[in-house]
Amino acid sequence: AQKVTQAQTEISVVEKEDVTLDCVYETRDTTYYLFWYKQPPSGELVFLIRRNSFDEQNEISGRYSWNFQKSTSSFNFTITASQVVDSAVYFCALRINQAGTALIFGKGTTLSVSS
Amino acid sequence: KAGVTQTPRYLIKTRGQQVTLSCSPISGHRSVSWYQQTPGQGLQFLFEYFSETQRNKGNFPGRFSGRQFSNSRSEMNVSTLELGDSALYLCASSLRDRPEKLFFGSGTQLSVL
Numbered sequence: 001a002q003k004v005t006q007a008q009t010e011i012s013v014v015e016k017e018d019v020t021l022d023c024v025y026e027t028r029d030t031t032y033y034l035f036w037y038k039q040p041p042s043g044e045l046v047f048l049i050r051r052n053s054f055d056e057q058n059e060i061s062g063r064y065s066w067n068f069q070k071s072t073s074s075f076n077f078t079i080t081a082s083q084v085v086d087s088a089v090y091f092c093a094l095r096i097n098q099a100g101t102a103l104i105f106g107k108g109t110t111l112s113v114s115s
Numbered sequence: 116k117a118g119v120t121q122t123p124r125y126l127i128k129t130r131g132q133q134v135t136l137s138c139s140p141i142s143g144h145r146s147v148s149w150y151q152q153t154p155g156q157g158l159q160f161l162f163e164y165f166s167e168t169q170r171n172k173g174n175f176p177g178r179f180s181g182r183q184f185s186n187s188r189s190e191m192n193v194s195t196l197e198l199g200d201s202a203l204y205l206c207a208s209s210l211r212d213r214p215e216k217l218f219f220g221s222g223t224q225l226s227v228l
Contacts (some may be wrong), residue, residue, distance in 0.1 A: 036221075042221055043203065043205075043222045044118075044119075044205075044219045044221045044222065045205065045207070045219040046219070047216055047217060048175040050216065058127070066202070069151070081216055084138075091158065093158075098170040100146075100148075100163050100165075100170045101146055101148045101163050101217060102160045102163060102171050102173065103150075103158075103160060103170070103207055103217070104152075104160070105157055105158035105159075107157045107158070108157065108158075
């Protein structure tokens with residue numbers, strides 16, 4: 001069975017702090033895709049990053065970076081120098097190769113950034 | 116380019132009624148999927164449509180159904196509403212060749228009284 005676990009329910013930081021959101025996934029499939037989405041108060045989910053199971057390169061994009069560790073089934077997301085506008089709920093999601101666009105989401109981590 | 120549009124934004128129904136939610140995908144997107152979001156269960160996949168055909172279905176009872184029209188617009192219907200159907204229903208669209216990048220609408224907040 002497929003599963004995504006985000007152990008952190010809520011995180012509060014002060015502006016300019018770095019923050020890492022944890023994600024652990026479970027799947028027996030060898031080909032899968034991992035995602036991070038952001039949900040601001042307006043409700044729509046905003047795509048942030050996708051990672052293939054066979055591509056273990058980690059990336060940095062502006063203030064965002066991702067750490068994919070297949071050995072520990074983790075796909076963590078870091079925001080450097082957080083800003084108030086980063087306050088949102090962040091979801092980690094998993095898609096297996098045969099499932100079309102069906103995503104399995106974690107329960108989400110609510111990030112609050114105060115000034 | 117307009118984003119994914121969902122109507123209505125809010126809806127209040129009573130138990131036993133039925134409801135229809137509408138979703139207009141981004142122009143050129145042919146795949147539409149639906150998700151239910153509740154505080155208890157989180158985000159759960161309902162179904163996915165491509166070219167008017169249901170490609171995939173989540174683990175929901177038959178009271179939940181959907182369809183897609185030739186212009187890619189989609190509707191979902193919930194019959195015999197239950198209190199537990201109260202949720203934010205999110206629609207997402209994607210290009211056929213990039214099914215993994217989903218663009219979500221702002222959702223329809225359904226309250227069942």
